[in-house]
Amino acid sequence: MGRRRPRTGDDWKLLAQACTALLERLPELVDEHLRELHEYEPAYGRIVPYDQHWQEAHEAMRIGIEMISAPRDSPRRDLEHADEMGRRRAEQGMPLELVVHAYRHAGHLVWDALIEGAAARPGELRALTQAATMVWQAVDTQADTASEAYRATELELRRRTDEQLAALLDELLGDRPQAAEVVARAAAGLDLPEHGRYAVVVLRQDRREVPEPFHRRVRGAGVRFLWRMRAHCEIGVASLADGTDLDALSDLLQGRCPGPGGISPVVTGLAELGRARRLAELALRTCPPDSHEIVRLDRRMPGALVVSQPEMAGLLVHDVLGGLLELDPADRAVLLETLDVWLDCEGSAGRAAGRLYCHRNTVFNRLRRLEQLTSRSLSRPRDLTEMTLALDAFRLTSAG
Template identity: 85%
Template sequence: MHAHNAARQGVAVGRGAVDAPGMGRRRRRTGDDWKVLARACTTLLERVPELVDEHLTELHAYEPAYGRIVPYDQHWQEAHEAIRIGIEMISAPRHSPRRDLEHAELMGRRRAEQGMPLELVVHAYRHAGHLVWDALIEGAGPDAAQLAALMQSATTVWSAVDAQADRASEAYRATEAELRRRTDEQLQALLDALLQGQRGPELVARAAAGLDLPELGRYAVVVLRPDRREEREPFHRQVRGEGLRFLWRMRADCEIGVVALDGGTDLDALAELLDGRCPGPGGISPVVTGLTELGRARRLAELALRTCPPGTRQVVRLDRRMAGALIVGQPDLAELLVTDVLGGLLELDPADRAVLLETLDAWLDCEGSAGRAAGRLYCHRNTVFNRLRRLEQLTARSLSRPRDLTEMTLALDAFRLTAPG
């Protein structure tokens, strides 16, 4: 009991709280004090196995996770080495290599790799420090002079323990960050493989487990092409939606999002969330029913993106842009379609041509109503009729014949999507 109480009192002195009883005012440390500490440490080295046994017993009683995370024999050997080196370094010459810090760094890395919580790592170092200090004080016995000499070394002992705990913590955090980076890279590689169309059972199972996604579920892929001229936060950090879970991959020219949709969420909610908020155009794939379909969904989302005319910031759904998707998917045929159907228009002055095509576009958007198209174009309805008749003459097609109308509609889309600029 005397040794235990003396040890705790000694800790208080080491922390700068109070002086040891009977010591009066604290005196300056002398060379003799250092010699006393060195002899005490040499003697204590013989008790290291006993200290390790007590250390592990009390650690496991404090938190059983110590025993679950590190095998006992391994933990015993590591603790034995740490305590032995720590005792040796307490009384080592001032400029000796800090083998205790090297060992603490090694242990910090190892404990992070083993998954031991950092607070338990630090607690182990503090606990070992208390055991060593208690044992040093206990070894002084009733010798007041020896006890006083040891008290002068309290700062040295606890500074060493603090430095060890700090070095272990630094190494732990660095290793934890590296492990997290590696894990992120592995998960990103799995997601990339799915988006590239790989669909092997083992890959899909690993991706589902690592990304916490069901192998079979409702997914869509979004491809966004933000305007890189704008100084802004990446769009994927801004977008949130109820019933939608996003996993994003950054590319040099786009952002690709895998969207997991819950049972009650559809593409309307996704399109509404994205449209008008992305600083640039985007495409949304149809819904697919599993991770194995993400590669196809990505290709369809990219196709939807290509239906966005230059300069637009729309985020469009492929199922609402089927005609445009057919056009951009077959650029050679699109060029032939423009030449064949709009050949006469192409010879006009660009400004004149633009007026006629704008009129056709407005008339189509207004479901063939010349009056509504005129209101949109700020002109008389007869002006709309005159322009449409001129279009029929230049294209040799009639807007009243369904096949001709289909060709002119497709040709208009092809011209808008494939024209330079």
């Protein structure tokens, strides 16, 4: 209630008499208080049942009036009550401005009633005038205490809600199939359609190089993201609007995230997010260690097959590239790079030569040497397939 003055002398007795007289009118004041609050904002009545609100207001105003004339060292029951009410109003969802308005309004109502009651008694009026600063400090402190409690409770409720939503998202992204009721609960909690178009994104994060989570930079029309932070990656669920495809999602991510990352195919419901997450992780595994790309699984199928079967990938490397493995590492790297660039250039030696800064005959010579070392012909489709898969396996698995 602010800094108290010593409670002694006739002024204190007159102040106590005024407060005691006012307590007899308290039910009438509470009725007026609630009527004017509801006229000011009907939401008061929608948020708190009238009978409950009346009892709470009655107790708050009674404690406040009693504290005006209480001894200096009295326990601060008004602030204890304000703290409790601030927390309760936050839990009920009442806007903070309405909580503060109710305290201010009650303070004005009590003060006006005290002045009115003392108008015919000069001694009481003088005592009230001397106590005015203390009374309004009390009202301000009560409102501040309720506000602090409200904000603390609101923060705790938000944290709990965030944890609950994160748990729902984790369930959907998990490995186990989800029951229909779990999916329905997650859809309601996350405000997502149970049946809709979704893709999952997995972004590998190097915290030494990335000062903030990727998702803070990702915004785009037609896509709504929900993100989960993990120890070494971020997992994003992308809800795709009609007309938004994987090309648009990939372009959005490539422009804002350093990668590497993997994007799953589109799935058609929340129940499929666990499978989509596994496919996005598989796409990510097709990125070489030094890659900064964000890749789509539907465009990395051969590499995905290789990394999903590491034992077979090792056998493929040794069977197809066995002769290359015996070369000097620098020599081997030149031949494999030539094959990689030639494949990227769709079998054009001229374009590959431009990329490699060499003559096209050099490209032909290197490719012929590869054919000799692998006992395979790049002109035969089956051999070409084996060479391509072996190249992916060499670069993406421990065999390389």
